[in-house]
Amino acid sequence: MTTTQPHPMEQNGQAPAAGQAPFVFACITPHGGEIVPELAPGQLDLMAVTRRSMQRLGDEMTRANPEVIVIVTPHGVRIDGAFAVTDCERMSGLVEENGASLAMERKVHRPLARAIVDEARRGVLPVGGVNYATSEGPLSCLPLDWGAMVPLYFMPETPIVVITPSRLLSMEDHIRFGQALRRAVASSGLRTGLIASCDWAHAHAQDGPYGFDPAAAALDAKVVELVKANDLESMAAFDSAWIAAAKPDGIWQTLILAGALPRAARDVELLTYEVPTYFGLLCAAVRPKA
Numbered sequence: 001m002t003t004t005q006p007h008p009m010e011q012n013g014q015a016p017a018a019g020q021a022p023f024v025f026a027c028i029t030p031h032g033g034e035i036v037p038e039l040a041p042g043q044l045d046l047m048a049v050t051r052r053s054m055q056r057l058g059d060e061m062t063r064a065n066p067e068v069i070v071i072v073t074p075h076g077v078r079i080d081g082a083f084a085v086t087d088c089e090r091m092s093g094l095v096e097e098n099g100a101s102l103a104m105e106r107k108v109h110r111p112l113a114r115a116i117v118d119e120a121r122r123g124v125l126p127v128g129g130v131n132y133a134t135s136e137g138p139l140s141c142l143p144l145d146w147g148a149m150v151p152l153y154f155m156p157e158t159p160i161v162v163i164t165p166s167r168l169l170s171m172e173d174h175i176r177f178g179q180a181l182r183r184a185v186a187s188s189g190l191r192t193g194l195i196a197s198c199d200w201a202h203a204h205a206q207d208g209p210y211g212f213d214p215a216a217a218a219l220d221a222k223v224v225e226l227v228k229a230n231d232l233e234s235m236a237a238f239d240s241a242w243i244a245a246a247k248p249d250g251i252w253q254t255l256i257l258a259g260a261l262p263r264a265a266r267d268v269e270l271l272t273y274e275v276p277t278y279f280g281l282l283c284a285a286v287r288p289k290a
Contacts, residue, residue, distance in 0.1 A: 025194075
C-alpha cells in the first residue's frame, strides 16, 4: 500500500467546499448477462432477485436525474499500471449470450472525462484518456463492455464516462483515484451518477470456469458484512492470497466509489446478495449525504 500524502483538499475525507455532495446517486451493481431479460431466454428465474434490485436502483437513479453517469468497470479498455478513462465521442457494444443479443450505444461526456484525467494527474496518479481512430467525429468510438452495458440497461439514458482500473496499482491508489474523481465532479457542477460495476467471488461452483474454493463464500460474506456496515474502505486490507483464491472482480471498483463518496458523505443500503451460478451478485444503493 502506498504512503503518499493525501491531496490538500482530501484531508479528513473532505471534498471541495463547492461540491460537498457532487454525486446525486451511486450504486454497486453486478453485471451478469442473465440479469438483462433479453439475455435470459427461458431462464428468467435465474437472476430474478438481482433483476428486481437492479430495477429499483435504476428507478432511483432516474429520480436523481443525473446529467452524466460515471461507470467503473473491470472489463473495459485497460492500461497496465494506469487508470483508463474514455475520451471518445461515443461508445458502442454488443453482448451475446444464450443465443440472444443486446446492443447499446452511448455518447461520452468528454469534458468531464478530461477533467477527471486532469485531476488525477494533479494528484500524481497514473491515468490515461483513451480514444480510437480519430480525435473526434463518428469514428471516435470505443467498445462498450458488458460490465458497463448490463448496469446501464437499467439506468436513464444519459452521456457516460467509463473508467477501468488497473490491478497493478495499489488499493490505496484506487481510493485516491476516487478522491480525484470526486474533486473533478464537484468542480464540474454536473449532476452526476456513479456506478461501481462489480461481480464478486467467481469460485463458488466446481462446475464453473474457475472451479470451487471455500475462499469464495468467505470473502463474499465479508463483503456483505462491510457493505452493511458502510465500511467499504476495509476491502483495501483484504489479503492478496485470499483474493486470488476467491477471484472477485469488485474490490477495485468499490474502492474507487469509496474514495469518491467517503464514509462520512454516504449512506449504504444493501438490497440483495445471491449466488445463482458460480459468482456472487450484490446490489447496493449508495446515497450521498448533503
